[in-house]
Amino acid sequence: MLLIRCPYCEQDLPELEFRNAGEAHVVRSGNLVAESDEDFERFLFIRENPKGIIYERWRHIHGCGRFFNAVRNTVSDKFLMTYKAGEKKPESLPGDAK
Amino acid sequence: MANQVTATRRPAQSGRDTSARNVKLAVLPPAERISLRAPAGAVEALSRALGLALPVRPCTSATAEGRTALWLGPDEWLVLDEKGGDLLAACAGVEALHSAVGISHRNVAIAVTGPGAETTISAGCPRDLALEAFSVGACARTVLGKIEIVLLRTGEEAFRVECWRSFSDYAFTFLDDAARDAAS
Ligand SMILES: [Zn+2]
Numbered sequence: 001m002l003l004i005r006c007p008y009c010e011q012d013l014p015e016l017e018f019r020n021a022g023e024a025h026v027v028r029s030g031n032l033v034a035e036s037d038e039d040f041e042r043f044l045f046i047r048e049n050p051k052g053i054i055y056e057r058w059r060h061i062h063g064c065g066r067f068f069n070a071v072r073n074t075v076s077d078k079f080l081m082t083y084k085a086g087e088k089k090p091e092s093l094p095g096d097a098k
Numbered sequence: 099m100a101n102q103v104t105a106t107r108r109p110a111q112s113g114r115d116t117s118a119r120n121v122k123l124a125v126l127p128p129a130e131r132i133s134l135r136a137p138a139g140a141v142e143a144l145s146r147a148l149g150l151a152l153p154v155r156p157c158t159s160a161t162a163e164g165r166t167a168l169w170l171g172p173d174e175w176l177v178l179d180e181k182g183g184d185l186l187a188a189c190a191g192v193e194a195l196h197s198a199v200g201i202s203h204r205n206v207a208i209a210v211t212g213p214g215a216e217t218t219i220s221a222g223c224p225r226d227l228a229l230e231a232f233s234v235g236a237c238a239r240t241v242l243g244k245i246e247i248v249l250l251r252t253g254e255e256a257f258r259v260e261c262w263r264s265f266s267d268y269a270f271t272f273l274d275d276a277a278r279d280a281a282s
Contacts, residue, residue, distance in 0.1 A: 008172050009156045014224035016241055062241050064171035
């Protein structure tokens with residue numbers, strides 16, 4: 001079982017308590033009406049789906065209930081770090097980020 | 099002539115208990131409960147009103163005079179009163195922003211005690227329940243088998259399992275099986 005660090009509970013906790021909530025840092029336009037169809041499509045449907053480092057939203061649904069962000073390697077499934085919702089995308093990653 | 103009818107309140111699972119070697123399970127008597135949500139700025143006023151310091155450190159609880167407040171999230175607590183005190187009335191006078199919802203009857207509590215208590219709960223709970231990781235007074239919303247529970251360690255060999263009433267049959271039966279396994 002994966003252990004995921006909840007930045008609110010400040011502990012590494014079993015993955016059974018968590019739920020993935022899609023890609024992180026997808027910015028919703030402040031004025032959706034003015035958006036072109038292409039931009040709206042990009043916002044709503046188009047995702048990075050990288051092989052390697054991905055920034056995701058996770059929710060500690062069976063714990064403190066909070067959404068937070070996680071950096072995960074999609075190849076190894078290793079969680080590199082987690083940080084609170086609303087915090088900026090980290091500029092550097094710890095350890096073996098490559 | 100009016101007939102007098104008496105209704106007897108019979109809470110879910112009331113009276114169920116199990117005694118296996120090393121583990122005892124008991125459905126606890128009804129308690130007053132609220133789900134409390136509040137921002138950091140309201141914690142002090144609510145603590146004063148409730149007569150106990152709402153814990154702000156993750157996964158910790160505070161107890162005073164039969165009342166226990168369990169940290170569930172950064173702005174969420176489960177507050178229990180086992181002496182029947184009116185928790186909603188206590189919060190009603192607080193002007194600081196908060197939400198207090200009465201959930202006394204939503205939950206059923208099961209006490210799991212004895213040297214095999216930790217093993218019994220670990221049969222369905224993925225958390226590390228070793229004393230170093232989950233000390234006396236530690237609490238958490240987590241899972242037990244297929245359901246969500248709130249777990250509180252009340253002693254080195256004692257836990258309180260709070261689950262939603264409609265899941266209480268499942269929770270008790272699950273723990274009952276696990277207790278027998280822990281005993282063997
Ligand atoms: Zn959490």
